[in-house]
Amino acid sequence: MNEQLKCIGTPRFFPKGSFLFRQGDKINNLFFIQRGLLKAYYETLDGKEFIKSFIRDGEFIASLQAIVEGNPNSFTVLSLEDCSVLEVTKQALVDQIANNPALTQVVNSLLLKLAIKKERREYELLCMSPEERYLIFCERECEIFTRLSQNDIARYLGITPVALSRIRKRCRLVGGCQV
Amino acid sequence: MNEQLKCIGTPRFFPKGSFLFRQGDKINNLFFIQRGLLKAYYETLDGKEFIKSFIRDGEFIASLQAIVEGNPNSFTVLSLEDCSVLEVTKQALVDQIANNPALTQVVNSLLLKLAIKKERREYELLCMSPEERYLIFCERECEIFTRLSQNDIARYLGITPVALSRIRKRCRLVGGCQV
DNA sequence: TTAATTCATTAACTCAAGTTAAATAAAATG
DNA sequence: CATTTTATTTAACTTGAGTTAATGAATTAA
Numbered sequence: 549m550n551e552q553l554k555c556i557g558t559p560r561f562f563p564k565g566s567f568l569f570r571q572g573d574k575i576n577n578l579f580f581i582q583r584g585l586l587k588a589y590y591e592t593l594d595g596k597e598f599i600k601s602f603i604r605d606g607e608f609i610a611s612l613q614a615i616v617e618g619n620p621n622s623f624t625v626l627s628l629e630d631c632s633v634l635e636v637t638k639q640a641l642v643d644q645i646a647n648n649p650a651l652t653q654v655v656n657s658l659l660l661k662l663a664i665k666k667e668r669r670e671y672e673l674l675c676m677s678p679e680e681r682y683l684i685f686c687e688r689e690c691e692i693f694t695r696l697s698q699n700d701i702a703r704y705l706g707i708t709p710v711a712l713s714r715i716r717k718r719c720r721l722v723g724g725c726q727v
Numbered sequence: 728m729n730e731q732l733k734c735i736g737t738p739r740f741f742p743k744g745s746f747l748f749r750q751g752d753k754i755n756n757l758f759f760i761q762r763g764l765l766k767a768y769y770e771t772l773d774g775k776e777f778i779k780s781f782i783r784d785g786e787f788i789a790s791l792q793a794i795v796e797g798n799p800n801s802f803t804v805l806s807l808e809d810c811s812v813l814e815v816t817k818q819a820l821v822d823q824i825a826n827n828p829a830l831t832q833v834v835n836s837l838l839l840k841l842a843i844k845k846e847r848r849e850y851e852l853l854c855m856s857p858e859e860r861y862l863i864f865c866e867r868e869c870e871i872f873t874r875l876s877q878n879d880i881a882r883y884l885g886i887t888p889v890a891l892s893r894i895r896k897r898c899r900l901v902g903g904c905q906v
Numbered sequence: 907t908t909a910a911t912t913c914a915t916t917a918a919c920t921c922a923a924g925t926t927a928a929a930t931a932a933a934a935t936g
Numbered sequence: 937c938a939t940t941t942t943a944t945t946t947a948a949c950t951t952g953a954g955t956t957a958a959t960g961a962a963t964t965a966a
Contacts, residue, residue: 590854598854612843622850652831659838664791666845671801673852674885675769675777678923698944706853711923713945857953877914890953892915 552651553580556644557634568609568625568633575621576638578610584631585695589703590623599704601669602628602692608658629695678707679715731830732759735823736813747788747804747812754800755817757789763810764874768882769802778883780848781807781871787837808874857886858894 557580562568569575571591581603588600588609600623603609614621615638645651672681682705686693693701702712736759741747748754750770760782767779767788779802782788793800794817824830851860861884865872872880881891 590850592854600849600853612839612846616839616843649828649831652835656831656835656838659835659842660791660795663838663842663845664795666842666849667791669849670779670845670852671769673849674779675771708924709944710925710946714923717945887954888914889916889955893953896915 552644552648552654553636554634556640557636560633560635562627562631562633564627564630566627568627569611569621570624571622573614573621574618575611575614578608578615578636578638578641579625580608580634580636581605582632582634584627584633585629585692586625586627586631587700587704588623588625597703598706599700602689602696602700602704604692628700673706678705678711679718681705682712682715683719731823731827731833732815733813735819736815739812739814741806741810741812743806743809745806747806748790748800749803750801752793752800753797754790754793757787757794757815757817757820758804759787759813759815760784761811761813763806763812764808764871765804765806765810766879766883767802767804776882777885778879781868781875781879781883783871807879852885857884857890858897860884861891861894862898 559582562584568579568586569577583605585605586603586609588603590598590600592598601609603625609625611621611623613619641651641655645655672684676684682701685701685705698712698716699709702709705712707715738761741763747758747765748756762784765782765788767782769777769779771777780788782804788804790800790802792798820830820834824834851863855863861880864880864884877891877895878888881888884891886894
């Protein structure tokens with residue numbers, strides 16, 4: 549979390565189960581998470597949910613497409629726990645960058661980190677089986693793992709809760725994964 | 728393609744079927760494509776191929792992880808047609824940015840575009856079926872579609888050529904897709 | 907033009923994920 | 937504590953993708 553951002557942001561509290569923003573909204577804000585846990589997800593017309601990412605303290609969430617291209621936003625962000633966040637408007641960020649060019653570097657490195665994160669997610673969805681994705685998720689996200697429901701984990705992996713339950717059983721039998 | 732990049736890049740020619748770089752290499756260069764078509768792909772130990780993206784004129788390809796974090800690069804880039812590219816070293820780019828801060832904006836917008844592109848790919852891999860991915864690919868990439876083999880298209884969609892052939896048959900029967 | 911090679915389709919079979927519904931288990935509530 | 941509600945597991949069945957191998961079509965080379 550950057551100190552310079554704190555100056556231009558508004559602190560906000562979102563109790564567990566509240567929306568930061570929703571699919572279809574016009575968004576012009578970025579949210580820097582200071583405490584808590586959230587999920588960003590797509591919802592289809594027939595009510596299916598696909599979780600894009602979990603966002604935790606130290607990370608930020610924004611709809612690039614909405615902010616940059618002015619499109620209505622394509623996903624929903626919901627708090628899974630009580631959350632303290634810093635809300636920054638696009639305008640405040642742009643103004644601040646004008647005053648303080650060093651901030652461009654900060655934005656640059658955030659974007660770079662985001663691109664790398666998305667590239668890794670692409671790799672996992674493209675090259676790995678649901679079972680492999682589950683195992684690597686247990687390992688890498690072990691800290692938030694216990695704070696999530698099977699349902700949410702399944703929707704993040706791109707499978708149904710039923711399929712995840714079967715995968716967990718398989719892993720238990722093999723003895724590799726005792727989570 | 729940015730004029731400022733042209734000054735610091737070296738023009739190179741890659742005939743069809745040659746590698747720009749390979750999985751495992753240490754890369755410090757970015758490549759801006761001026762003409763041609765390439766594929767970037769992951770290769771597994773047992774020889775399976777997964778195509779990360781196709782890159783065409785006006786786009787650039789680089790290994791962010793390799794350049795930023797100094798890791799060995801995780802994918803291979805191969806030319807599918809004769810290609811004219813502009814090779815820019817990380818060092819030249821960094822130097823140029825020091826001299827010319829405006830270039831930071833250029834890099835910023837490239838990164839932003841990349842992040843948005845990856846977000847769209849994430850959406851397709853997470854939320855869409857192989858069949859839906861195929862149909863949207865036909866539609867959106869119709870220009871390069873005819874220049875690609877079924878094999879490469881399948882590996883981009885995350886399925887086997889056999890599965891793609893079956894999908895094409897299904898679509899033909901329905902009559903929706905006559906590609 | 908033929909032969910060789912590569913690319914695409916089809917068939918038969920296996921396996922894992924989706925779907926629906928029922929059965930447990932766990933958590934929240936009165 | 938008992939009850940309700942929610943979360944997770946299991947079962948039975950369907951569907952679609954992977955695998956292997958054979959066939960057919962299109963390209964390339966001789």
